Amino acid sequence: MEIKILTNFFRRILNNIFNNKKEIKLGFYGPPNAGKTSLVNRICKDFTGEELGTVSKIPHETRKVQFKEKVEIDYKGKKMTFKMIDTPGIATKIDYEEFLKYKMSKKEAKERAKEATQGVIESIKWLDDMDIVVVVLDATENPYNQVNITIIGNLVARKIPVLVVANKIDIKKADVKKIEAAFPEYEVVGISAKFGNNLEEFYESLFKLSKKSKG
Template identity: 65%
Template sequence: MIHAVNNFIQHFLQNFFKKKRHIKLGLYGPPNGGKTTLANRICLDWLGEEMGSVSPIPHETREVKVKEQINIKSGKKELSFNLVDTPGIATKIDYEDFVKAGLSSREAKKRAKEATRGVIEAIKWLDDMDAVIVTLDSTRDPYSQVNITIIGNLEARKIPVLIVANKIDLKKANIKKIQSAFPQYEVVGISAKFGENMDKLYESLFEVA
């Protein structure tokens, strides 16, 4: 019965969003999951230009960025959205980690300060989202409390969620582990960096959003 109620809510939400001309599609997740790489891939695929800079050092995206009016099409299906790339959500930020990654002490302290503001801003934006892609690094343990808290919050706010298992081009990638951690959601394995399986992601977006 709970499954039936969930289906009803899901269909209600789908119909509700179909009536909207544009939706806000958020990219959420922990730092270095590949949110901006995915945002760049989506923008390259549909607008021909990238959205933001990426870096192996965590918290490269420290403020919310919005790319407006992205239209994606597949057959007769069409979806129009504003793409919202958010800073990675973390429970701790230590500037010394940035120093270890090669930044000067001054740069590291500045980055840490901006990163804390970014997390707060990302959380504030949660309420504005119509649908969210939670972007997880498929080479990492998905059972982190941050992941559970983000997804739990979206669930509590009744915001439709699609989980992306990113970085499937890497040997350690484990999509099944993410599927077992969040069995109630559709999980799509992609490589945002190389554009692998993006068609499946767009198909799933039509279903969720």
């Protein structure tokens, strides 16, 4: 009897410790080529020393969901542990002929297109598994693209907290205000994942968002 009480006591303590250190499942969503992998790489490199995936100018470079577990982000003395989940860009069309422009053989282009379509399906399937999501948008593109609205609409419907990132602010035609105007209900942080600009504000917002997480 005494042993059982002691066992339960220690189990409760361990559970508490475990729960406090629980990983928050952080998803990165957005259209292709918005810079999701660049941002994930930047965070992973800063806090683990290793990048997660390859980046490329060719759309649909990420064609499988990839993740890194136990990424501890240390910001202003506060620490949070995340499971970083980088997802393939969501699109409504994929044309293998587009890839031919990048000096790819027809066979390679068709293979890439096939993997890209499966990647989109995989991304959508993973939506249910996220605790919080960073929607990465290209600040040089029109934010009123229906894919962006569909992604955010789905996150809202699933009650998953959302942070919108306007990436590529290092490019002259980037327009963060336009993204803010398109999604006035959400906090929008302008960053450059490539050069690491304004990441402090990003981490600040990420920590704030994490507190809303159900996970």
